[in-house]
Amino acid sequence: MTSENRKPRIAVDAMGGDLGAESVIPGVVQAVRDGLDVQVVLYGDPEILRKGIETAGASDLGIEIEVCTQNIAMDESPASAVRGKPDSPIIKAMKHQREGKVDAVVSAGSTGAMVAASLLILGRLKSAARPAIATFIPTVKGESLLVDAGANTQCTPEMLYSFAVMGDAYCRTMQSLDEPTIGLMNIGGEKSKGNDLTVAAYAQMSESSLNFTGNVEGNEVLVGACDVLVADGFTGNIVLKMCEGLASFFKALGGSGQLENEELGALKVLAGVIGRRFNYEVYGGAPLLGVDGVSIICHGRSTPLAITYAVKAAARQVEVGLPSLIEQALASIASEEG
Amino acid sequence: MTSENRKPRIAVDAMGGDLGAESVIPGVVQAVRDGLDVQVVLYGDPEILRKGIETAGASDLGIEIEVCTQNIAMDESPASAVRGKPDSPIIKAMKHQREGKVDAVVSAGSTGAMVAASLLILGRLKSAARPAIATFIPTVKGESLLVDAGANTQCTPEMLYSFAVMGDAYCRTMQSLDEPTIGLMNIGGEKSKGNDLTVAAYAQMSESSLNFTGNVEGNEVLVGACDVLVADGFTGNIVLKMCEGLASFFKALGGSGQLENEELGALKVLAGVIGRRFNYEVYGGAPLLGVDGVSIICHGRSTPLAITYAVKAAARQVEVGLPSLIEQALASIASEEG
Numbered sequence: 001m002t003s004e005n006r007k008p009r010i011a012v013d014a015m016g017g018d019l020g021a022e023s024v025i026p027g028v029v030q031a032v033r034d035g036l037d038v039q040v041v042l043y044g045d046p047e048i049l050r051k052g053i054e055t056a057g058a059s060d061l062g063i064e065i066e067v068c069t070q071n072i073a074m075d076e077s078p079a080s081a082v083r084g085k086p087d088s089p090i091i092k093a094m095k096h097q098r099e100g101k102v103d104a105v106v107s108a109g110s111t112g113a114m115v116a117a118s119l120l121i122l123g124r125l126k127s128a129a130r131p132a133i134a135t136f137i138p139t140v141k142g143e144s145l146l147v148d149a150g151a152n153t154q155c156t157p158e159m160l161y162s163f164a165v166m167g168d169a170y171c172r173t174m175q176s177l178d179e180p181t182i183g184l185m186n187i188g189g190e191k192s193k194g195n196d197l198t199v200a201a202y203a204q205m206s207e208s209s210l211n212f213t214g215n216v217e218g219n220e221v222l223v224g225a226c227d228v229l230v231a232d233g234f235t236g237n238i239v240l241k242m243c244e245g246l247a248s249f250f251k252a253l254g255g256s257g258q259l260e261n262e263e264l265g266a267l268k269v270l271a272g273v274i275g276r277r278f279n280y281e282v283y284g285g286a287p288l289l290g291v292d293g294v295s296i297i298c299h300g301r302s303t304p305l306a307i308t309y310a311v312k313a314a315a316r317q318v319e320v321g322l323p324s325l326i327e328q329a330l331a332s333i334a335s336e337e338g
Numbered sequence: 339m340t341s342e343n344r345k346p347r348i349a350v351d352a353m354g355g356d357l358g359a360e361s362v363i364p365g366v367v368q369a370v371r372d373g374l375d376v377q378v379v380l381y382g383d384p385e386i387l388r389k390g391i392e393t394a395g396a397s398d399l400g401i402e403i404e405v406c407t408q409n410i411a412m413d414e415s416p417a418s419a420v421r422g423k424p425d426s427p428i429i430k431a432m433k434h435q436r437e438g439k440v441d442a443v444v445s446a447g448s449t450g451a452m453v454a455a456s457l458l459i460l461g462r463l464k465s466a467a468r469p470a471i472a473t474f475i476p477t478v479k480g481e482s483l484l485v486d487a488g489a490n491t492q493c494t495p496e497m498l499y500s501f502a503v504m505g506d507a508y509c510r511t512m513q514s515l516d517e518p519t520i521g522l523m524n525i526g527g528e529k530s531k532g533n534d535l536t537v538a539a540y541a542q543m544s545e546s547s548l549n550f551t552g553n554v555e556g557n558e559v560l561v562g563a564c565d566v567l568v569a570d571g572f573t574g575n576i577v578l579k580m581c582e583g584l585a586s587f588f589k590a591l592g593g594s595g596q597l598e599n600e601e602l603g604a605l606k607v608l609a610g611v612i613g614r615r616f617n618y619e620v621y622g623g624a625p626l627l628g629v630d631g632v633s634i635i636c637h638g639r640s641t642p643l644a645i646t647y648a649v650k651a652a653a654r655q656v657e658v659g660l661p662s663l664i665e666q667a668l669a670s671i672a673s674e675e676g
Contacts, residue, residue, distance in 0.1 A: 075528070140590040150525060153533035187488060187575040190413070195491035195572045218579025222587040234533045235576060237525040241556025242580045249560040252478040253611075263611050269604035273597065 007039045008318040010311055011093035011102040014044035014052070015071050016109025018300050021045075024108065025052035027307025032061050034308070038315045041102055043068050043089035068092055074300065078112035082120050090114060094121040097293050104294035104314035106285065108302040114295060115151050115288060122293035125323060127330035129162045131290035132233070133297060134170060136283040137243050141224030144183075145171060148233040149240050149286060155232035157200035160184070162330060164210055166289040167228035169329035173320050174313075175227070179211045183226030185235055186215035197232065205230075208333070222246075246274055281306040284313025289326055294318055345377045346656040348649055349431035349440040352382035352390070353409050354447025356638050359383075362446065363390035365645025369653075370399045372646070376653045379440055381406050381427035406430055409447075412638065416450035420458050428452060432459040435631050442632035442652035444623065446640040452633060453489050453626060460631040463661060465668035467500045469628035470571070471635060472508060474621035475581050479562030482521075483509055486571040487578050487624060493570035495538035498522070500668060502548055504627040505566035507667035511658050512651075513565070517549045521564030523573055524553035535570065543568075546671065560584075584612055619644040622651025627664055632656055 014024045021044060028040050041064040042049050049065050070088040072081045085091055093105045094117040107114050111133075119131060132148035147163040147170075148155075164182050171180035184202055186194045191202045193215060205212040216225040221239060231239060250271045254264060285298040285306070294317045298310050317323075352362045359382060366378050379402040380387050387403050408426040410419045423429055431443045432455040445452050449471075457469060470486035485501040486493075502520050509518035522540055524532040529540045531553060543550040554563040559577060569577060588609045592602060623636040623644070632655045636648050655661075 140587065140594050140596075153525070185576065187491070187572055187579075198572075218576040218581075219583030219586055221580060222583060223590045234525055234536075235573060238523065238556040238573060238577065239580065241525075242559060242577065243556075245557030245560060248557055249478065252561045253615075256478050258478075258615065259611065263607055266604035266607035266611075269601055270608050273591075273601050273604075277591075277596065 007037060008104070008315055009039045009041055009102040010314045010318070011041050011043055011066070011096060011105045012307070012311060013089035013093060013105070013107035013109050014042040014049055015068070015089050016107040017298065017302050019302070021048050021052045023302055023304050024307050025049070025058075026056055027302070027304035028063065028311055029053070029056045029058040029061065030304060030308040031311040032058070032063065034312075036312055036315055038311075039064065040311065041066050041093075043093045044071075066092065066096070072110050072113045074110050076110065076113065078110065078116035081110070081113045082116050090117050091121070094118065094295070098122055103318040104296065106296045106298065106307070106310050106314050108298035108300060108307065111150065111297050114297045118288050118291040118293065118295040122291045122295065125290055125292050125327040125330065127327055127334050128166070128290035129159050131288050132163045132166060133286050134167060134289050135240055135286040136280075137221065137229070137240065138278040138280065138283075139222055139224030143283070144221070144224060144226055144229045146229045146231065146236050146240055147289065148231065148236050150233045150237035151288065152233040154234075155197060157197060157204055160197065160201040160230050160232065161204045161208070162290070164205055164212070164228060164230045165329050165333050166326050167230065168210055169326045170287070170289060170322070171227050173322060173325050174316065177227055180227035181213045182210045182228045182230060183213055183216035185229055185231035185239060187217065189215055189217070191215075201230070209336070244280065246278065247271070250274065282309050285310035287313070287317060287322070292323055294322065345375060346442070346653055347377045347379060347440040348652045348656070349379050349381055349404070349434060349443045350645070350649060351427035351431060351443070351445035351447050352380040352387055353406070353427050354445040355636065355640050357640070359386050359390045361640055361642050362645050363387070363396075364394050365640070365642035366401065366649055367391070367394045367396040367399065368642060368646040369649040370396070370401065372650075374650055374653055376649075377402065378649065379404050379431075381431045382409075404430065404434070410451045412448050414448065414451065416448065416454035419448070419451045420454050428455050429459070432456060432633070436460055441656040442634065444634045444636065444645070444648050444652050446636035446638055446645070449488065449635050452635045456626050456629040456631065456633040460629045460633065463628055463630050463665045463668065465665055465672050466504070466628035467494075467497050469626050470501045470504060471624050472505060472627050473578055473624040474618075475559065475567070475578065476616040476618065476621075477560055477562030481621070482559070482562060482564055482567045484567045484569065484574050484578055485627065486569060486574050488571045488575035489626065490571040492572075493535060495535060495542055498535065498539040498568050498570065499542045499546070500628070502543055502550070502566060502568045503667050503671050504664050505568065506548055507664045508625070508627060508660070509565050511660060511663050512654065515565055518565035519551045520548045520566045520568060521551055521554035523567055523569035523577060525555065527553055527555070529553075539568070547674070582618065584616065585609070588612065620647050623648035625651070625655060625660070630661055632660065
């Protein structure tokens with residue numbers, strides 16, 4: 001990915017997310033302190049960034065600042081943001097990636113703006129039908145990579161198949177899995193179960209060279225049914241939020257006044273287990289697969305730790321050249337079929 | 339519903355479910371012993387039923403037996419079962435309901451066969467677009483009635499709207515709620531969020547006289563966002579199974595060897611809380627709303643307790659005349675629009 005023989009350059013939107021620079025700067029600083037061999041470039045308001053870097057005692061780490069005079073609100077229309085906010089961190093950083101000035105963009109800002117900017121500025125990979133958001137769901141057995149977690153609310157069977165191929169390529173490269181198991185989010189075990197979309201996608205995946213292990217039902221997700229969990233973005237987003245919702249469920253249950261002391265104690269212990277074992281922060285954000293570059297979408301509520309892991313994930317994706325590996329995987333199935 | 343001035347007659351498929359008569363008979367017996375003023379008729383193999391009633395010490399309770407020589411397997415095609423198994427409990431009981439010999443059918447057998455038999459034998463209510471499965475999801479705040487939990491995998495906005503109206507009528511009648519809150523399962527809070535289906539359904543529901551409170555996201559379901567949760571049957575089934583899956587998740591986590599002693603103890607306490615507070619057994623099965631009769635679908639793994647509650651729910655739905663109340667509700671929105 002790097003256009004010259006230099007350190008990978010990771011652009012980070014310092015203004016994005018519910019906590020903005022307050023969370024992003026300490027997260028970035030930690031990634032650098034951990035010895036990550038990259039050049040981080042923070043995009044945002046220079047006053048805020050300089051102060052934040054100083055507060056973090058990181059003035060000597062050589063973190064660069066790219067001045068941005070605009071910002072994209074969370075509820076802003078993505079398409080109009082791409083057109084109307086050229087000097088916002090997401091749009092400016094994405095343009096810099098297309099020009100080769102940086103090699104990856106990380107943002108906890110508007111997911112819609114990240115998807116739109118990646119698609120319109122970086123462009124799709126030649127063989128990708130549509131880009132998809134890939135997110136890890138922690139499970140009892142390890143984790144499942146959910147593709148798509150929300151970029152495409154209307155899907156065709158071919159799109160689901162391409163999500164499976166991209167997820168497979170991701171797990172082989174980034175997770176060093178030899179034969180990732182691929183599951184299809186559905187409402188029954190048999191191939192005839194589901195809606196028109198999943199029935200057709202099941203047929204296509206089961207005839208492919210993927211290690212397709214069949215349908216995954218709602219009750220199997222958190223147990224850990226497969227390495228790559230394929231869904232349309234509408235279904236995938238609901239599944240993801242239901243999994244993420246375990247923490248808020250525990251919190252609401254604890255605060256409901258319905259539990260006795262021993263039960264409240266048990267809830268606290270278990271909330272700790274869930275917080276550690278099912279910790280979304282350590283997964284390094286959600287890469288947008290299928291675009292011609294590295295684009296990492298972080299949760300709006302990202303903590304500094306989540307940002308640290310996202311910057312590291314970006315560096316690793318640049319290092320292995322993830323986009324071209326995904327293009328190869330997609331091109332090879334296209335030629336198989338052709 | 340009762341065609342003459344007699345006790346309501348509740349038909350129960352004694353052979354259905356994973357446990358069959360072993361679970362159904364004790365459940366039915368308990369409902370009768372609890373003083374339910376109905377005539378229960380068990381449909382199934384007379385040998386097995388007589389023995390089961392005897393074992394339960396219930397020979398003096400006057401439970402009737404209707405001999406059936408066939409049975410529908412769980413994986414059998416619903417349409418061919420309706421045609422080819424006229425002497426199975428589900429089909430025979432449903433025909434008896436149409437003929438006025440019984441007033442309700444309860445089964446833990448094949449969901450597909452129950453939906454097909456209800457639709458083909460009882461028929462749709464005049465104003466119902468499609469029947470939908472209504473299931474309670476226990477939440478921290480109480481419970482939400484999920485409509486549709488799996489009968490319709492492809493939906494139109496008009497269908498989602500009619501699910502809302504049927505759920506509203508159910509909660510007013512059966513739950514004595516004055517203004518049930520109606521939520522739409524979706525992937526964002528704003529009205530513009532979701533897929534074509536949910537965007538159109540949102541517009542229709544927000545303009546209606548329903549107490550529509552907006553979109554419900556995945557993380558809000560178990561906290562308890564609304565009284566009636568509207569979804570297409572594909573999404574609804576995934577949501578339901580993810581909620582039901584909490585128990586298997588706890589079990590898998592406990593058996594994973596990853597927890598320490600204190601944590602295992604806490605898990606056990608909390609699994610007990612979840613088992614009591616989030617107990618699907620007490621909700622009386624899932625009524626199929628929108629058909630011209632009372633049809634209650636029980637979980638394949640129904641315990642005797644779940645059957646007891648389902649028989650009681652059936653009796654109550656017959657007593658209040660639920661189908662005609664739902665027809666009135668549907669007809670009144672049709673005239674509003676006309």
